[in-house]
Amino acid sequence: ELQLVESGGGLVQPGRSLRLSCGASGFTFDDYAMHWVRQVPGKGLEWVSGISWNSGSLGYVDSVKGRFTISRDNAKNSLYLQMNSLRVEDTALYYCVRGDSSGWYRNWFDGWGQGTLVTVSS
Amino acid sequence: EIVLTQSPGTLSLSPGARATLSCRASQSVDSSFLAWYQQKPGQAPRLLFYGASSRATGIPDRFSGSGSGTDFTLIISRLEPEDFAMYYCQQYGSSPGTFGQGTKVEIK
Numbered sequence: 001e002l003q004l005v006e007s008g009g010g011l012v013q014p015g016r017s018l019r020l021s022c023g024a025s026g027f028t029f030d031d032y033a034m035h036w037v038r039q040v041p042g043k044g045l046e047w048v049s050g051i052s053w054n055s056g057s058l059g060y061v062d063s064v065k066g067r068f069t070i071s072r073d074n075a076k077n078s079l080y081l082q083m084n085s086l087r088v089e090d091t092a093l094y095y096c097v098r099g100d101s102s103g104w105y106r107n108w109f110d111g112w113g114q115g116t117l118v119t120v121s122s
Numbered sequence: 123e124i125v126l127t128q129s130p131g132t133l134s135l136s137p138g139a140r141a142t143l144s145c146r147a148s149q150s151v152d153s154s155f156l157a158w159y160q161q162k163p164g165q166a167p168r169l170l171f172y173g174a175s176s177r178a179t180g181i182p183d184r185f186s187g188s189g190s191g192t193d194f195t196l197i198i199s200r201l202e203p204e205d206f207a208m209y210y211c212q213q214y215g216s217s218p219g220t221f222g223q224g225t226k227v228e229i230k
Binding site (some may be wrong): 044045046047056059062095100105106107108109110112113114115 | 132153157159165166167168169172173178210214215217218219220221222223224
């Protein structure tokens with residue numbers, strides 16, 4: 001059974017950094033693209049970033065370009081999101097999500113973790 | 123960026139009723155690259171449909187998806203108690219992939 005477990009969220013001041021991690025199990029991790037999707041509590045969903053199976057191709061939503069970096073370690077079945085220069089508007093529940101294919105572009109999302117909450121506040 | 127508008131915002135219906143949810147795109151969605159998700163309080167979203175009308179594994183056949191271009195529909199033919207939830211559409215045909223704001227299906 002697919003399992004995605006996020007960690008690393010917490011309370012951080014504006015301008016600081018945070019690194020999210022996601023451990024994957026129950027499937028062949030390096031067969032799939034992976035993504036981060038966020039959700040402000042009580043609000044809608046926003047795709048943040050995606051990475052292809054071999055890290056050869058990456059994508060970001062404009063609002064995080066230059067501040068966030070997605071990466072993966074297939075040997076460790078792990079996905080990461082390095083978040084720098086955090087803003088109040090980055091406050092959200094961050095989900096680790098599996099794409100439906102090996103490339104990150106044009107994916108639907110067929111597996112979701114339970115999320116890790118990031119709160120950016122002074 | 124393609125904007126998805128879902129309607130209605132809230133649908134108040136009784137168990138056994140038929141639910142019709144709409145998702146309209148600001149421009150045509152390539153090759154029907156549209157998905158639907160269900161989210162219950164305190165849970166992560168769950169994939170219902172991809173490719174506008176292809177049912178995901180384990181989704182009951184009282185759920186159906188249809189549409190193309192800019193207009194897509196999710197129908198729940200007879201609402202079961204477990205179907206009362208939030209529903210989101212997502213287009214993944216162009217980057218960035220975007221979601222609608224959601225339709226809440228609540229018990230009347």
